[in-house]
Structure formats: structure tokens, C-alpha cells
Amino acid sequence: MPPPRLTRMTVHFIGAGPGAADLLTVRAVNLLRTSPVCLYAGTYLDPEVLANCAPDTELIDTQRLDIDQITAHLVRAHESGRDVARLCSGDPSLYSALTEQTRRLDAHGIPWDVTPGVPAYAAAAALLGTELTVPELVQSVVLTRTQARSTAMPESESLANFAHTGATVVLHLAITRIRTLAAELVADYGPDCPVAVVYRASQPDQLILRGTLTDIADQVEAAALRQAAVILVGRALTPALSCTVSHLYDPARDRHSVTADEPGRR
Secondary structure, three states: OOOOOOOOOOOOEEEEEEEOOHHOHHHHHHHHHHEEEEEEEEOOOOHHHHOOOOOOOOOOOOOOOOOOOOOOOHHHHHOOOOOOOEEEEEEEOOOOHHHHHHHHHHHOOOEEEEOOOOOOHHHHHHHHHOOOEOOOEEEOOEEEEEOOOOOOOHHHHHHHHOOOOOEEEEEEOOOHHHHHHHHHHHHHOOOOOOEEEEEEOOOOOOEEEEOOOOOHHHHHHHHOOOOOEEEEEEEHHHOOOOOOOHHHHHOOOHHOOOOHOOOOOO
């Protein structure tokens, strides 16, 4: 007898954003409402996010599950023909284990798709009221992490290498090593370089710490922060920063363009 034909289902990897329910995308909310199964990381999520699920949704907290256990839940949902909302903190493109999970789903022939979310660094910058790129000061943002009890970093991606660029640096999964990291960055950014730490951005217990590479570690340790925080470092965070007008919004832009196009001018 042939095996029973499976009803088509999809695993929806959904960016849950920084945790606030009102920062979910419309697409994310619709998928939560219509998916009979929802896997989520309880460590980082505001419970209001799950209020978008139907009352009979099977809710599975993954914070204490390994990758094989998570995959088993997804396979079981596939076998019963039920769509899955797989919530990822922030955006699935950053530190979400998307690659490991989709590789396993492909091996099982299980379809999947991805819905983006608000990245934690973007939510943090919004709370700070800060643009991370400032004309003629810094035009690049480095999103990175450090190695502690985690997988190894590629040798070329050392913090020192990134620091040499002077870019705004956003460190994820690094709050427990902030004293060591601040010391590493001083050589390139200077001891007075502004630093901000944002804990649980957009959630009810959010906390913002501002300081410099000299004193930020003291503040973090005093607040006893151990997880769910991003660290932002760079001159773009300077309070009341004055800067050059961006070319896009410069009133003289059209005059410059005409002058450059005149015959004989370069």
C-alpha cells in the first residue's frame, strides 16, 4: 500500500523583530493567525506577540530545544499537513540559525519561506534617535558578534580588523564580554568614543545605557545585563552631532550638477 499523500504545508520563518507585538509586519501577523503550529523562543519574546495566534494554535517554546528536537516538531507538523510559524528574534537574516534549519527541512522535502522582521540594531537605533551613518564621518555599519561559548569566528573577521575601518560597530551576543571588547576598541576609536547599550529594545523592560568606551562596562555590570542586549559603538552616536549636509538633500546639488556638465569643465 502506498504511503498516505501529505497535505501541502509550509514552515514560515518569521522575523519577530525586537519583541514588541506592534513592530510585527502585517504579513507576520497574518501568518501567525493562520498557522496551526507556532515555534518561538520564549527568552526574547513579548507574550503579546503570541496573542496573534489562534486560540487552538499549538505553541512550542524552543528555548531549551536543540536543532534536532526543533526539526522533529517541524517534521511532525509536515506529516499532519499543518503550517508552522517559526518565530525568529529580530530578522531571520542575522544570527537566527536559518541556514541550519532550512538545510534540514530541504533534506526532508519540507517547503519553507521567510518573512523579514525589524532587526534588533534598527530598533535600538530608533530608541536612541540616532542615524548610524553620518555624511563625511561614517558611512558603514558593521554587524558582528564575538566568540565566547559559541562557534568560532573566521580569522579575517576579528574585531580589530573591523575597528580599523572606523565604521559604526554593532555587537550582538556580546554583552557578557563588554569590558574586554571596549578595551580592544579603544586603540582605533579612542577612550571617549560614544557607546550605547540597548537591552530588550521596544519591550516593557527595555533599558538604555549611554557612555564611552571608558565607562560603559561599569554601567553594564552595575545593571547586571547578561543577554538580549546590543552594543553600538562609533562617532555617529555623539550627542548633538553637527555634520555636513548629505548630497541628496544639499540645496546646491543641482547647481553643482549643472556646473559639472558645462562644456570644458571637469
